[in-house]
Amino acid sequence: MTDYTWQSVYFSYLLFAVLAGGAVFFFIRSVKDGYLGPNSEGPKYRMLEDDPELDPPQPNGATAPRRP
Amino acid sequence: MLHKTDSNAILFVGAALGLFFIGGLLTTVAPPLIDKSWNKPFENTDPSKGPTGKLVAYTDQEMRGYRIYIREGCKYCHTQQTRTLASDVARSGWKGVPSPVSTPDEFVYDYRQTFGTKRTGPDLSRIGGKYNKEWHRAHFRNPRDLVPGSIMPPFPWIANNPDELDALVAYLQTRGRAKDWRPDNDYEK
Amino acid sequence: MATNAIRGSMAAPAAVATPEIHSDTTVKWFVLGAVGYFAIVGIIALIIAAKFVWPDFLGSISYFTYGRMRPLHVNGMLFGWLLAADMGLAYYIVPRLCGVRLWSEKLGVATSVLWNIIILSAIVTLLGGYQKGIEYGDLPTPVAVLVVIAWVMFGINIFATIARRKYNQMYVSTWYLMGTILWTAFVYLTGNFATLLPGVTGVNQANLTWMYTHNAVGLIFTPAGLAIAYYFIPRASNTPLYSHKLSMIGFWSLAFVYVWTGAHHMLHGPISQWLQTIAIVFSILLLIPVWAVVYNFIATMKGQWHQLNDNVSLKFLMSGTIFYLLTCFQGPMHSLRSVNAIVSKTDWIPGHAHMAVLGTFSFMAMAGVYYVVPRIFHTTLHSEAVANWSFWLFLIGGLGMFTALWLGGFWQGWQWNNPSIPFIDTVVALKPVWMVRFFSGIMIFSGIVLFLYNIMSTALGAGQAKAELARS
Numbered sequence: 246m247t248d249y250t251w252q253s254v255y256f257s258y259l260l261f262a263v264l265a266g267g268a269v270f271f272f273i274r275s276v277k278d279g280y281l282g283p284n285s286e287g288p289k290y291r292m293l294e295d296d297p298e299l300d301p302p303q304p305n306g307a308t309a310p311r312r313p
Numbered sequence: 314m315l316h317k318t319d320s321n322a323i324l325f326v327g328a329a330l331g332l333f334f335i336g337g338l339l340t341t342v343a344p345p346l347i348d349k350s351w352n353k354p355f356e357n358t359d360p361s362k363g364p365t366g367k368l369v370a371y372t373d374q375e376m377r378g379y380r381i382y383i384r385e386g387c388k389y390c391h392t393q394q395t396r397t398l399a400s401d402v403a404r405s406g407w408k409g410v411p412s413p414v415s416t417p418d419e420f421v422y423d424y425r426q427t428f429g430t431k432r433t434g435p436d437l438s439r440i441g442g443k444y445n446k447e448w449h450r451a452h453f454r455n456p457r458d459l460v461p462g463s464i465m466p467p468f469p470w471i472a473n474n475p476d477e478l479d480a481l482v483a484y485l486q487t488r489g490r491a492k493d494w495r496p497d498n499d500y501e502k
Numbered sequence: 503m504a505t506n507a508i509r510g511s512m513a514a515p516a517a518v519a520t521p522e523i524h525s526d527t528t529v530k531w532f533v534l535g536a537v538g539y540f541a542i543v544g545i546i547a548l549i550i551a552a553k554f555v556w557p558d559f560l561g562s563i564s565y566f567t568y569g570r571m572r573p574l575h576v577n578g579m580l581f582g583w584l585l586a587a588d589m590g591l592a593y594y595i596v597p598r599l600c601g602v603r604l605w606s607e608k609l610g611v612a613t614s615v616l617w618n619i620i621i622l623s624a625i626v627t628l629l630g631g632y633q634k635g636i637e638y639g640d641l642p643t644p645v646a647v648l649v650v651i652a653w654v655m656f657g658i659n660i661f662a663t664i665a666r667r668k669y670n671q672m673y674v675s676t677w678y679l680m681g682t683i684l685w686t687a688f689v690y691l692t693g694n695f696a697t698l699l700p701g702v703t704g705v706n707q708a709n710l711t712w713m714y715t716h717n718a719v720g721l722i723f724t725p726a727g728l729a730i731a732y733y734f735i736p737r738a739s740n741t742p743l744y745s746h747k748l749s750m751i752g753f754w755s756l757a758f759v760y761v762w763t764g765a766h767h768m769l770h771g772p773i774s775q776w777l778q779t780i781a782i783v784f785s786i787l788l789l790i791p792v793w794a795v796v797y798n799f800i801a802t803m804k805g806q807w808h809q810l811n812d813n814v815s816l817k818f819l820m821s822g823t824i825f826y827l828l829t830c831f832q833g834p835m836h837s838l839r840s841v842n843a844i845v846s847k848t849d850w851i852p853g854h855a856h857m858a859v860l861g862t863f864s865f866m867a868m869a870g871v872y873y874v875v876p877r878i879f880h881t882t883l884h885s886e887a888v889a890n891w892s893f894w895l896f897l898i899g900g901l902g903m904f905t906a907l908w909l910g911g912f913w914q915g916w917q918w919n920n921p922s923i924p925f926i927d928t929v930v931a932l933k934p935v936w937m938v939r940f941f942s943g944i945m946i947f948s949g950i951v952l953f954l955y956n957i958m959s960t961a962l963g964a965g966q967a968k969a970e971l972a973r974s
Contacts, residue, residue, distance in 0.1 A: 291673070385570070386570055389572045389573070460926055466569075
């Protein structure tokens with residue numbers, strides 16, 4: 246059966262190759278940056294605690310002081 | 314750079330939208346630019362290339378029927394696509410003649426796509442010319458009179474309104490008629 | 503440490519003197535409204551399930567015909583119940599994760615009022631036959647404009663809260679909620695407005711519609727539901743999440759992969775083959791974000807499964823997780839051309855869709871509501887026993903409906919693939935399946951009624967309990 250769009254399937258092959266390359270690049274990059282290292286697990290412990298008190302609401306929408 | 318995305322909300326927003334737009338643009342904006350058949354009405358005069366015929370724009374009456382089809386949510390039970398499956402081709406056929414598969418260029422004038430996701434009732438992509446108006450009137454009044462076991466709801470407010478009935482039937486008779494697929498040209502009116 | 507031990511149970515906050523840090527007014531408005539619409543739209547769901555068994559039921563009144571009630575069922579459940587509940591829970595989660603108050607309670611309450619106007623006008627316009635004719639985007643354009651306005655108000659409030667956060671590094675629930683707000687904006691605009699642009703017709707419009715329809719689940723309800731599960735699984739079990747890193751992998755792969763898959767709704771249909779192939783490949787890739795998330799949830803519960811005995815929120819959350827695994831295994835599998843040729847357009851599809859939106863994301867939202875409502879009203883849940891009953895009704899009714907529709911759908915697909923069977927015979931053959939679906943629906947609806955009763959009694963009883971406490 247002749248299909249009216251078969252030629253364009255090569256476009257999708259090209260796309261898959263580009264995406265696979267991008268995935269490998271970002272994976273190596275994130276390992277190098279230590280993004281997958283042991284120091285990024287903090288938030289999961291902190292979310293179990295409620296804040297005992299909050300900073301007073303900031304007038305004029307100013308940013309509240311941040312803790313690291 | 315990557316390390317900051319869970320601490321920097323602005324970088325996060327950029328990354329989340331950036332990833333989204335790669336796929337978003339390539340699957341929505343690019344396809345109609347790549348495939349011209351999405352926007353070019355069907356026309357074929359060469360029988361060696363498959364069924365001949367020409368897609369024509371809807372008349373005012375057919376358009377009113379089209380709006381009734383949308384208003385009553387018909388597409389939630391009836392699909393309008395003869396897929397590239399042998400069973401679809403056979404089921405959309407009529408009197409032993411298999412139907413051609415649906416192609417994008419048959420739907421160019423559809424202001425609301427009616428391809429559907431659920432086939433509770435039969436597919437309507439080639440319904441045009443299969444039944445005459447009297448059949449449709451009786452069927453809309455009570456589907457079970459003509460098709461025992463059917464679960465289609467009755468539509469008395471359409472069957473009893475000649476204007477709406479004529480419009481809806483006129484719309485249904487256009488379905489699949491862009492392609493002249495029946496050798497005897499035995500289309501009902 | 504004492505507070506930690508208590509936090510795991512449903513009965514926590516009344517016993518502990520917590521200072522009123524968060525006023526949670528917006529949460530109350532959104533959550534109680536959502537629970538109410540859940541019950542109202544549940545009646546419509548039952549009616550349309552009954553219409554499959556008794557097609558003349560309410561059949562000759564145009565306002566109650568199937569084709570008008572189905573969009574109302576879909577939009578009412580998605581926007582009236584689920585999205586409103588998700589938004590309400592977001593108003594609860596984000597201030598707590600950020601360690602600051604909600605940016606503006608007034609804006610939040612205004613958003614809730616607008617949301618109620620949207621849902622009520624949806625009921626009127628859809629039954630009146632003013633549906634736009636785009637699946638999931640059935641709301642007429644003026645109502646869709648209101649949805650956009652409400653969404654912007656919601657987004658401003660949440661993003662402004664996040665911008666003032668006390669802790670720089672964000673927990674994964676915050677990411678998912680930010681993602682939900684951003685993606686929903688574009689997905690909704692595509693489905694409700696880009697589809698109406700002049701010249702967008704036929705297959706082109708269908709492609710945009712499927713991009714919206716698919717991502718309404720994939721990029722609205724999935725990230726919102728996962729944000730809720732990522733917050734309430736650790737909180738309800740008082741156990742830290744298994745891995746923050748794994749949650750990152752799940753999030754970024756979801757962000758990239760989901761949007762490509764819309765065309766898998768048109769497999770074998772009149773849409774370009776290359777687009778179908780792309781949609782299939784990315785549908786398979788969806789296993790990555792799904793399994794990353796499910797593994798994280800299951801591993802969090804390691805050694806903690808006994809907590810499911812007496813914790814209704816955890817029951818909902820973990821059965822929702824299992825349903826998520828199942829529904830997201832079905833999805834990629836029936837995106838394969840060979841499987842799709844059998845199940846596409848059959849009753850399998852509503853079975854799959856209900857497992858995603860009811861079995862997974864509604865379960866997660868209900869878990870959140872059960873956890874949040876006693877806390878925001880500073881009381882205890884009205885009845886743990888009734889909550890337990892509601893869970894089992896939802897679970898058994900849901901399983902009955904899902905399995906009936908999957909088996910029925912497969913059977914239907916096989917019959918369709920044999921053209922010598924007349925179509926009407928394949929309809930008649932499914933009638934027992936629709937009967938099972940209707941009775942499962944009655945069980946699910948009973949679960950909704952108990953849920954509504956329990957939540958409303960908790961909310962209304964809170965004032966009395968407080969008064970008694972003051973007297974004693």
